[in-house]
Amino acid sequence: xxxxxxxxxxxFLGSRALDAVDFDLAAGEVHALxxxxxxxxxxxxxxxxxxxxxxxGTIALEGEAxxxxxxxxxxxxxxxxxxxEVNLLPxxxxxxxLTFGREPTRFGLIDARARTRLAREMLDGYGLDIDVNRxxxxxxxxxxxxxxxxxxxxxxxxxxxxxxxxxxxxxxxVEMLFKVVRDLRDRGLGIVFISHFLDQVFTISDxxxxxxxxxxxxxxxxxxxxxxxxxxxMLGHALESEVEARAGAAAPEKGGRPIAFSFRNIGRxxxxxxxxxxxxxxxxxxxAGLLGSGRTESAELLYGIRTAQTGEARDANxxxxxxxxxxxIAAGFGFAPEDRKTDGIVADLTIRENIVLxxxxxxxxxxxxxxxxxxxxxxxxxxxxxxRTTGREKLIGELSGGNQQKVILARxxxxxxxxxxxxxxxxxxxxxxxxxxxxxxxxxxxxxxxxLVISSELEELIAVSDRIIVVRDRRHVAELAGDQMxxxxxxxxxxxxxxxxxxxx
Amino acid sequence: MTNARLLPLFATIAIFMLALVICFIQFPNMFSTRVLGNxxxxxxxxxxxxxxxxxxxxxxxxxxxxxxxIAFSGVFIAVVLRDTGLHPMVVFAMLLAITTAFGAAxxxxxxxxxxxxxxxxxxxxxxxxxxxxMLSIDSVPIQHEFYDVLQSYILLPGRGRLTLIGITMxxxxxxxxxxxxxxxxxxxVYAFGGGEATARLMGVRQGRVTVMIYAFSGFMAxxxxxxFSIYTGxxxxxxxxxxxxxxxxxxxxxxxxxxxxxxxxxxxxxxxxTMGLIQVYIVFDGTLSSWxxxxxxxxxxxxxILLQKALLxxxxxxxxxxxx
Numbered sequence: 001x002x003x004x005x006x007x008x009x010x011x012f013l014g015s016r017a018l019d020a021v022d023f024d025l026a027a028g029e030v031h032a033l034x035x036x037x038x039x040x041x042x043x044x045x046x047x048x049x050x051x052x053x054x055x056x057g058t059i060a061l062e063g064e065a066x067x068x069x070x071x072x073x074x075x076x077x078x079x080x081x082x083x084x085e086v087n088l089l090p091x092x093x094x095x096x097x098l099t100f101g102r103e104p105t106r107f108g109l110i111d112a113r114a115r116t117r118l119a120r121e122m123l124d125g126y127g128l129d130i131d132v133n134r135x136x137x138x139x140x141x142x143x144x145x146x147x148x149x150x151x152x153x154x155x156x157x158x159x160x161x162x163x164x165x166x167x168x169x170x171x172x173x174v175e176m177l178f179k180v181v182r183d184l185r186d187r188g189l190g191i192v193f194i195s196h197f198l199d200q201v202f203t204i205s206d207x208x209x210x211x212x213x214x215x216x217x218x219x220x221x222x223x224x225x226x227x228x229x230x231x232x233x234m235l236g237h238a239l240e241s242e243v244e245a246r247a248g249a250a251a252p253e254k255g256g257r258p259i260a261f262s263f264r265n266i267g268r269x270x271x272x273x274x275x276x277x278x279x280x281x282x283x284x285x286x287x288a289g290l291l292g293s294g295r296t297e298s299a300e301l302l303y304g305i306r307t308a309q310t311g312e313a314r315d316a317n318x319x320x321x322x323x324x325x326x327x328x329i330a331a332g333f334g335f336a337p338e339d340r341k342t343d344g345i346v347a348d349l350t351i352r353e354n355i356v357l358x359x360x361x362x363x364x365x366x367x368x369x370x371x372x373x374x375x376x377x378x379x380x381x382x383x384x385x386x387x388r389t390t391g392r393e394k395l396i397g398e399l400s401g402g403n404q405q406k407v408i409l410a411r412x413x414x415x416x417x418x419x420x421x422x423x424x425x426x427x428x429x430x431x432x433x434x435x436x437x438x439x440x441x442x443x444x445x446x447x448x449x450x451x452l453v454i455s456s457e458l459e460e461l462i463a464v465s466d467r468i469i470v471v472r473d474r475r476h477v478a479e480l481a482g483d484q485m486x487x488x489x490x491x492x493x494x495x496x497x498x499x500x501x502x503x504x505x
Numbered sequence: 506m507t508n509a510r511l512l513p514l515f516a517t518i519a520i521f522m523l524a525l526v527i528c529f530i531q532f533p534n535m536f537s538t539r540v541l542g543n544x545x546x547x548x549x550x551x552x553x554x555x556x557x558x559x560x561x562x563x564x565x566x567x568x569x570x571x572x573x574x575i576a577f578s579g580v581f582i583a584v585v586l587r588d589t590g591l592h593p594m595v596v597f598a599m600l601l602a603i604t605t606a607f608g609a610a611x612x613x614x615x616x617x618x619x620x621x622x623x624x625x626x627x628x629x630x631x632x633x634x635x636x637x638x639m640l641s642i643d644s645v646p647i648q649h650e651f652y653d654v655l656q657s658y659i660l661l662p663g664r665g666r667l668t669l670i671g672i673t674m675x676x677x678x679x680x681x682x683x684x685x686x687x688x689x690x691x692x693x694v695y696a697f698g699g700g701e702a703t704a705r706l707m708g709v710r711q712g713r714v715t716v717m718i719y720a721f722s723g724f725m726a727x728x729x730x731x732x733f734s735i736y737t738g739x740x741x742x743x744x745x746x747x748x749x750x751x752x753x754x755x756x757x758x759x760x761x762x763x764x765x766x767x768x769x770x771x772x773x774x775x776x777x778x779t780m781g782l783i784q785v786y787i788v789f790d791g792t793l794s795s796w797x798x799x800x801x802x803x804x805x806x807x808x809x810i811l812l813q814k815a816l817l818x819x820x821x822x823x824x825x826x827x828x829x
Contacts, residue, residue: 087706089766096692096695101689110692
């Protein structure tokens with residue numbers, strides 16, 4: 001084995017990010033590393049590249065124990081990394097980037113001609129016909145990515161770690177990159193490939209390792225692994241123990257209700273393929289899919305955080321404008337984002353201030369909401385949503401995750417929106433608060449509000465949704481309703497191979 | 506196609522050419538070696554300090570202290586020459602050591618405290634000016650026979666005077682070009698301006714490079730102070746107020762991106778000459794107030810900032826088209 005990791009453990013502030021993980025990599029293989037958010041992929045990579053220092057376990061490169069303390073040390077040992085965001089400098093030329101730090105010099109000055117020659121040699125065999133003396137930024141992300149690989153390979157030359165290299169590439173560029181990866185594999189490099197795109201993983205990898213909650217779940221030859229099994233491993237659902245969480249298969253007649261919003265052909269290049277979506281009054285639509293599949297991106301387009309390049313949105317009265325969040329709010333939309341710490345709460349403001357924030361913004365700063373009204377709103381929602389606090393003037397940053405989430409919900413409820421998008425509303429919330437949020441979602445849509453809920457918790461999604469849309473590889477691939485809504489069918493829909501895997505980007 | 510970052514440099518050169526043409530049409534006799542010699546001599550101290558400023562700005566920083574350091578240098582030289590029997594060359598060496606160390610200390614603070622260069626060099630600006638006042642409040646004349654040597658010149662055909670300090674500026678620009686374009690330090694400077702985090706990942710030793718950048722600027726400010734003292738023959742603590750801003754303007758008119766990462770030393774040279782040319786024009790005209798210099802420079806700086814923004818915008822749109 002080229003690289004052998006045994007019993008690797010790493011904790012942060014008492015929480016185990018990696019728990020006795022084994023991993024190995026042979027020369028001349030592409031080994032894919034899979035796992036949802038928090039599975040421990042990036043922690044493992046960072047331990048290998050020296051960005052983190054492990055707590056326990058051993059790492060051996062070509063049989064010799066190594067202990068990289070920094071990325072440059074790991075590089076010298078032979079482990080190179082290329083990240084999703086190209087870590088090169090767009091304002092330098094390709095040649096300057098490739099030779100950075102070891103420019104050929106003559107009489108103490110850089111020899112530009114020798115540098116050009118060296119850069120051409122480094123790019124030799126990558127199938128790139130580019131002018132190395134042009135700025136790197138003038139080339140596409142795919143070419144930049146390959147330049148980054150060429151640099152990493154020539155600096156390190158044994159192990160190459162590719163961390164989501166295809167995240168912003170189109171199908172043709174992915175194929176170009178894969179050709180490079182295959183060539184490098186054939187030259188005897190060990191390659192660790194991390195991606196959210198299952199089809200790409202199946203196309204390029206020889207073996208797959210799945211991590212979940214900091215543990216290694218399985219390592220298997222790609223040819224022998226079953227897609228459904230793989231997704232089960234990633235999500236941690238055993239299909240045998242299928243839970244019928246559907247509370248009385250609620251209200252199938254909702255489809256007969258009037259359509260509240262209809263979105264046609266909403267899409268954006270490189271973000272999500274155009275999709276149609278109809279949402280009925282008082283309906284809860286769930287979005288299921290793996291991390292990075294395009295679920296959050298779909299919601300962001302609907303709420304105008306990213307502007308859709310194509311398509312239109314209508315309600316009962318005609319077209320509505322959702323080109324930016326302000327317009328979406330004016331149209332009666334609300335959005336509780338996934339990362340509530342950075343995108344949701346304003347930690348230094350009180351509960352009251354956080355609740356009235358959106359309402360005040362929609363009124364404009366010239367018409368302040370009277371303090372008494374603010375107090376009334378805050379008290380009302382603290383009581384209604386059962387927000388556990390000593391009072392409305394407490395800073396929101398001091399609340400627990402579940403209570404923060406309720407304050408965000410309150411913020412949007414105060415707006416009385418017609419359509420509310422909840423991205424991972426229960427992430428990082430303890431079990432008790434979890435159930436309450438689910439109950440709240442149910443109560444909301446009984447009042448006629450339409451909801452779009454995104455969640456990785458399939459049971460929870462099934463429990464709250466009237467319909468579930470499955471997103472895979474930046475496409476809406478399936479719509480499930482009624483009896484079809486089981487974790488089994490969802491997992492199968494996520495796992496279904498694409499007819500044309502190379503187009504999965 | 507050539508690199509997009511060359512465009513501002515072309516714009517700089519085009520504006521300089523345009524200025525030359527306007528001058529030639531209005532005052533044909535402006536083109537003499539005499540005017541040329543004066544152009545180099547009058548702007549020598551500005552050009553030298555702009556070389557240091559170019560390096561700092563290319564790296565994404567700024568150095569506000571240089572104007573005060575020039576004034577301090579003049580006073581320091583004048584006072585030491587007046588009060589001691591040291592040879593000017595010894596005094597120059599002492600001064601350069603002081604200003605280089607001063608710049609290095611500011612760079613060290615920028616790195617150690619993770620502070621913007623703007624703030625640290627703002628403090629440096631007041632410190633250096635204050636130090637100049639402490640040495641002397643009055644203008645101190647420099648009387649030393651060696652200064653007569655330093656003020657010498659080569660007589661050009663057409664009775665122009667190519668002074669030693671003018672030559673010094675030209676040499677400094679050549680050295681500056683070699684440093685930014687031909688050394689690893691120079692590449693690191695561009696890398697810094699392109700993205701500090703990325704530069705670090707690529708192996709730049711951030712602390713060392715930051716200290717070197719500000720030390721270089723400090724050295725150039727000291728050298729500029731020496732040249733200024735030769736130019737004026739005195740040291741005065743109230744001199745060169747705002748020169749740091751003029752230098753920044755010269756760098757921007759020279760086509761360097763104010764946020765760092767793109768630009769050329771040669772552009773700064775043309776930028777300095779353009780600013781000098783505007784002044785010469787106003788002198789020749791005779792009816793215009795000298796404040797017009799400032800107005801034209803302000804308009805040029807604004808134009809270059811707009812040009813850089815437009816290029817950035819075009820580059821981004823170009824990328825999107827390439828993507829689709």
